[in-house]
Amino acid sequence: MQNQETHSISEPQASQQVQPQFLFKSLSDKYEKDNIGHGKGVYISTYGCQMNVNDSDRMYALLEMANFTPVNDPEQAEVIIINACSVREKPVHKVYSEVGTYRKLKERNPNLKIGVGGCVGSQEKGKLIDQQPLIDFVFGTDNIDSLPEIVAKSFINPNDSVIETQFRHREPYMVETLVRNPGVSTFVNITKGCDNFCTFCVVPYTRGREKSRPYSHVIDDIKNLMQRGVKEVTVLGQNVNSYKSECGKDFADLLEGIVLETEVERVRYTTSHPKDFDEKLMKVMAKYNPRICEYIHLPIQSGNSEVLKRMNRGYTREEYLAKVNQIKSILPNAVLSTDIIVGFPGETEEQFKDTVSLVLEVGYETIYAFKYSPRPFTKAARFEDQVPEDVKSRRLDELLAAHDQWTREEVKKYEGQVLKVLVDQFDDKRNSLSGRTTQNKNVFFLGEKDLVGKIIDVKITKAFPSTMRGEVI
Numbered sequence: 001m002q003n004q005e006t007h008s009i010s011e012p013q014a015s016q017q018v019q020p021q022f023l024f025k026s027l028s029d030k031y032e033k034d035n036i037g038h039g040k041g042v043y044i045s046t047y048g049c050q051m052n053v054n055d056s057d058r059m060y061a062l063l064e065m066a067n068f069t070p071v072n073d074p075e076q077a078e079v080i081i082i083n084a085c086s087v088r089e090k091p092v093h094k095v096y097s098e099v100g101t102y103r104k105l106k107e108r109n110p111n112l113k114i115g116v117g118g119c120v121g122s123q124e125k126g127k128l129i130d131q132q133p134l135i136d137f138v139f140g141t142d143n144i145d146s147l148p149e150i151v152a153k154s155f156i157n158p159n160d161s162v163i164e165t166q167f168r169h170r171e172p173y174m175v176e177t178l179v180r181n182p183g184v185s186t187f188v189n190i191t192k193g194c195d196n197f198c199t200f201c202v203v204p205y206t207r208g209r210e211k212s213r214p215y216s217h218v219i220d221d222i223k224n225l226m227q228r229g230v231k232e233v234t235v236l237g238q239n240v241n242s243y244k245s246e247c248g249k250d251f252a253d254l255l256e257g258i259v260l261e262t263e264v265e266r267v268r269y270t271t272s273h274p275k276d277f278d279e280k281l282m283k284v285m286a287k288y289n290p291r292i293c294e295y296i297h298l299p300i301q302s303g304n305s306e307v308l309k310r311m312n313r314g315y316t317r318e319e320y321l322a323k324v325n326q327i328k329s330i331l332p333n334a335v336l337s338t339d340i341i342v343g344f345p346g347e348t349e350e351q352f353k354d355t356v357s358l359v360l361e362v363g364y365e366t367i368y369a370f371k372y373s374p375r376p377f378t379k380a381a382r383f384e385d386q387v388p389e390d391v392k393s394r395r396l397d398e399l400l401a402a403h404d405q406w407t408r409e410e411v412k413k414y415e416g417q418v419l420k421v422l423v424d425q426f427d428d429k430r431n432s433l434s435g436r437t438t439q440n441k442n443v444f445f446l447g448e449k450d451l452v453g454k455i456i457d458v459k460i461t462k463a464f465p466s467t468m469r470g471e472v473i
């Protein structure tokens with residue numbers, strides 16, 4: 001089998017100031033004209049972070065333009081794509097085992113094409129096909145816009161594997177948002193990649209160097225999405241706080257611009273980096289509250305300064321706590337959440353206890369805690385003092401139990417309160433609605449379908465750590 005080069009779609013240079021509509025049209029013209037898909041069914045299996053979910057939506061949109069047909073069942077597909085994250089767990093093994101489940105489909109239909117993309121594609125490249133010959137094509141996070149061409153090549157030369165995983169480091173980040181069914185609330189990418197090189201994280205290797213989208217493109221995207229009924233956007237990036245536009249606007253400027261230049265009702269963002277989260281941003285959030293939502297995901301990773309140093313996080317426990325106190329004084333109603341790694345190499349029992357104490361001191365209403373797992377290419381994977389698996393598991397249980405006990409009591413404060421909820425879903429089986437508060441709480445209540453898309457008052461009748469029940473008033 002031979003590897004093929006595929007042609008990149010040439011993207012315009014930043015200095016050309018091309019508008020998103022034009023970019024969208026150029027992709028749409030290209031693929032609609034080529035009719036690459038001929039109606040073939042495509043199924044995408046996604047696991048990983050929000051970035052990956054967003055990427056899968058983009059893949060579907062691009063393939064639809066090229067006349068492929070999205071299907072919900074791999075049995076109906078002629079193209080199956082696994083879009084896999086490599087940040088946690090054992091993603092490559094998951095990919096191999098999922099591909100194995102399609103063996104019978106491939107035996108039944110030798111023309112079935114199986115591809116692997118996302119961070120696992122960027123990371124493993126051609127090794128995936130060497131290990132699992134059922135895979136026909138592999139592509140990376142920077143090659144999604146070439147996907148219709150990659151799939152087409154795979155059909156044209158069925159005996160050749162197609163591998164396209166190169167980064168486009170020198171090209172500006174000019175892609176526009178492609179969302180098939182945006183609904184009430186949707187995501188808009190503003191940055192990609194990361195330059196921080198935390199010692200546990202594979203993202204700089206699988207998503208490349210950090211790039212920011214042009215300011216005017218983000219604004220125009222949001223205006224376009226609003227015309228399609230979107231009321232709320234979450235701007236997305238590995239580290240949104242280091243956004244820097246070509247015209248010198250930083251992240252706080254961008255948020256302010258979204259509020260002033262569009263009429264979008266709510267703006268959220270994720271993810272922040274504590275070292276880059278600054279007072280200017282806090283003040284912009286306070287000034288435009290509630291249109292800028294009072295919810296901040298601020299990953300701490302560890303509550304011990306020595307561990308943070310070995311993680312290369314760029315802040316100490318004390319600096320983080322000082323920032324949290326500043327947030328609490330400027331944004332007294334802000335709700336905080338965080339990410340935590342337990343059992344980082346060398347983490348002692350005392351250092352772990354610092355994490356538990358920090359979690360309780362900050363008062364996060366939600367934590368996303370994981371056991372450390374070594375990732376390829378990363379420094380920490382080569383650290384010698386790895387923590388045994390049973391110790392990691394025990395620490396994770398202890399942390400989750402301590403937080404659960406705290407948050408169960410804490411969220412009771414919401415019971416009896418009347419909160420503004422943006423209704424985003426109607427469940428016709430239960431005749432019930434759901435939506436989110438500005439503090440990112442999911443609320444379920446009874447009501448009519450025509451409330452979807454509206455911001456309404458809901459009285460909270462029961463509050464649980466991650467969801468709430470209420471009634472429309």
Ligand code: SF4
Pocket residue numbers: 194195196197198201202203204238239273
């Ligand atoms: S800031 Fe650190 S953890 Fe976050 S994506 Fe970048 S390298 Fe990974």
